[in-house]
Amino acid sequence: MITRIFSGRVPGRLLSLILLLSVLVFLPAAQGAPEDYRFTAVSSGLKVANGAVIAVKLIHAATNQPVEKAVIFRTRLEMTGMTDMEVKATPLPGAEPGVYRFQADLSHEGEWLLTLSAKIPGESATVVGKVSIVVGK
């Protein structure tokens, strides 16, 4: 195959092939942008508890489809308006496509904010999302 391309009499054909390949390679990265994605809360009725399970869903906004195989490499979970109240969110295995779960010690009732930084297959830019989590007594 390679030798056939190189022995061809039209160098322009090789150039077209290279151009086509570069387009194919860069296509996935050029298709989307971080603002095309959003995280939403899945869990509701959360109570003050150690080891509470928080679930969020990652959605591709244009298609409304869940996004699988994202790598969430950073999380920050804190009570809204309480800068000294940050707790660790430990990743758990996902339950269904596009759902990402975390375990955390929710020590206070009120509104918490979960900030997630994710790498999505085919996206070059990091996607950062914020999800409000309401914790009851």
Ligand SMILES: [Cu+2]
């Ligand atoms: Cu608090």
